[in-house]
Amino acid sequence: MPIIEMKQIVKIFEDPKRKTNLLAIDHVDLNVEENEFLCILGPSGCGKSTLLNMIAGFEKQTSGDVLMNQKRVDAPGPERGVVFQQPTLMPWLPVWENVSFHLKLEGVAASIRKERAKEYIEMVGLKGFENHYPHELSGGMNQRVGIARALMLNPSVILMDEPFASIDAQTKTDMQEELVKIWEKHKITIIFITHSIDEALILGTKVAVMTRRPGTIRETMSISLPRPRDVTSDAFNRYKRQILDLLKEEGELAKAASRSSS
Template sequence: MEKENTCLKIENLSKEFVSGSGRKVQALENVNIEIEENDFVCIVGPSGCGKSTLLRIIAGLEHSTTGKAFYYGKEIKKPTRDIGMIFQQYSLLPWKTVEENIILGLEFRREPKTIKKKIATKYLEMIGMSDFHNAYPFELSGGMQQRVAIARGLANDPIVLLMDEPFGALDAHTRILMQRELLYIWEKNRKTILFITHSVDEAIYLADKIIVMSHRPGKVKEIINIDKPRPRDRAEEYYGRLSNEILNMLEEKSPSLSI
């Protein structure tokens, strides 16, 4: 039975692609997931297991072959303002300033200037970039560009934020800083976040819940609840043990999990 606070529900979902040569490729098979509102959920799995495809279906950018995705009980058939998506590539418009990039979605909605300025100011302060409001993307570091991309996603005020490997292109130090920034923003906004990563360490650091997927065709192999306070200490014994168990799962072993 579906819980009252279930935000996203994926039910018996499968996705099949047909290549240019006519060969059928099964990307996802019988995926079932329930995500509660305000949860921070990470998905980890081998390359090519359909993680990004699943996110695009939830965003309404692709359709499943069988099964359905629901948002608060309503089937997702097309993109909606309530579900925002942030990609690995920053996708900032190079001819627009930081502030203009942040309010891009508000421009499309033809919001009044006063509203746009208020929202831009709020998120510039939140990401610590008020002094860079007139800067252009080429003047920013990778971490700063990603902060702007996150602020733009939040400025549209979605209920759900889908993040597809957003820190994958960053160096190790910047990635850790961005993980902290994201948790800070999430704790202030309490959006529901579904976050794809190839980094098991990143998933343990960020998530309330980790969904481990199998090799293609992607299936849900295990769902792990992490009942540990934040900020989490990577030096703690449970952290290394859980990381090892998830890595074993990704190698198609099946140890029992307990933290």
């Protein structure tokens, strides 16, 4: 039984000012199995982040159902941790307090919060930075804090919206490796939005390729590659060419649609 199910999801954005409606997502069906690492990629504006926000409970679909463990998702919940493109940390709090903030809201004593946060701070490679503030850390380090905060909720599913998009190439490689280790150790389910084919193939057990807007799932493929994944291998590049062909075709369809409407 899938842990996440999206059934016939349609999303229409209404624009009262211009008196127009935009069909953003068109009848998406998507199942995510427990312990799966699903990467979703597709053209800009195809609705990847909108799908993720529906699973998180931040966005409401126009029609269709989003289910987690066969229960309808109507609001955010602690069983779904979210890591955003920007870590959205509280600048006035040190790392350990940012990571354990949800415990503060529950009235847990500071000494207990700090002790519990230590495990997750070490998990993301930030041991020694517990008392640093966000402005004292690099962008990649702040993103690690965001990941630690999501992990500390002990969620069944972690939703990640292009979390490594704004960091340098070497840091991105390091964080991809760390994320895979965390996923393997803790057996959580991860849904990861990306624009990068390489990133999707480095991380995912499965890749869902979306169409141009209105977005739907063009193809879902299982990725059978050993870890750590070799981006220079023939097998890796066969998957890459397959996805490139799908995206190229989507681009050509988008150009044809634009010409026909002009």
